[in-house]
Amino acid sequence: MTDASAARRPGEQVLAALGLGAPDLSPADASPHTFPGGGRWRTEIPSCEGPEALGVVLKEASLLDVPIHRISQGSGVWMLTDAEIAEMVDATNERDIELCLFTGPRGTWDIGGSTRTDSRGAGLRARGHDAVAGCVEDAVRATELGVKCLLVADEGVLWTLHRARLAGLIPADTTLKVSALIGPVNPAAYALHENLGADSINVPSDLTLDHLTEIRRVSAAPMDMYIEAPDDLGGYVRMYEVAELIRRGAPIYLKFGLSKAPGIYPYGHHMRDLTLATARERVRRGRLALDLLARHGADGDMAPLGSRLPGTLKRFETPA
DSSP: OOOGGGOOOTTHHHHHHTTOOOOOOOGGGSOOOOOTTSOSEEEEEOOOOSHHHHHHHHHHHHHHTOOOSEEEOSSOGGGSOHHHHHHHHHHHHHTTOEEEEEOSOOGGGSSOGGGGSTTOTTTTSOOHHHHHHHHHHHHHHHHHTTOOEEEEOOHHHHHHHHHHHHTTSSOTTOEEEEOGGGOOOSHHHHHHHHHHTOSEEEOOTTOOHHHHHHHHTTOOSOEEEEEEOOGGGTOOBOGGGHHHHHHHHOSEEEEEOOSSSOOOOSOOGGGHHHHHHHHHHHHHHHHHHHHHHHHTTOOOOBOOTTOOOOOSOOOOOOOO
16 A cells, blocks of 8 residues: 555646646645544445345455445335345444445435426425334334444434434444435535534535535545446546545545446346346446556555444534
8 A cells, every 4th residue: 555645646747748737736625634543535335235236246346356344225224124134234244344224215205296396306305204204213123133324315314313323222333324315515514414413424426626625624524425426416437536536535435336327226126137237347446446546656545444433523412
């Protein structure tokens, strides 16, 4: 591993020789933050929808030597049987990988037709008491089966689950991850999610590098970012920016998504072949990004494998 601060920038030697070199990087826009225990970046393989897809990811990661800190799923706890969840928990625990499952109903899966209008209505949030209750039910069920990370797409659900872990209703070491589906796009919103209980926050992949620096001036909460985003999140491919995303956004989870691939949520066996093929390719995309970091001398400062906690974060006071 090499020191990321000594990394070279893509194409810089040739461009400098031609008189087209870029301005020097400013130390002022670098993030000063790290993960607890050391390291500035972790890895995540998203959209791992069940035990079979998980098996494909783990096998491919071993074959391509791709280190994994977290594996996440998007269809929801309610789309998995207890046996399937237990199998995924055992497989990830065996390899000291954090497993993150999505909680509950979302606006696109109930009668909320406004989410399909041009304005997108309330988006993916939990509509009404019953949807929040469904998310809580999923959270309790998942944590009882050994899941330690929950994925949420609603600020009310986030605050409710944060209060639940403080009250001992779900385990205190449960981590809460904010979905890209509601990802904040400015420093004030990012800090708000941190104070509501978020332990990592997925920002949209179209934020500029300056936006990341602005966020890091107000919050040290871990950031999640698709290096390659699914088409329904924009389809952005930011492979050549990985080193700079780390420099600006640390502590950051590098998420290896997949563009030009059909959506698979909510997953069922009727989508098995597509799901397994895309799971395998996400790991390969991870290998490509890690190889690029190595070529540029920016592959240092990875957080230790098995690390999952976010460190001390800012929180709102909870009601008595």
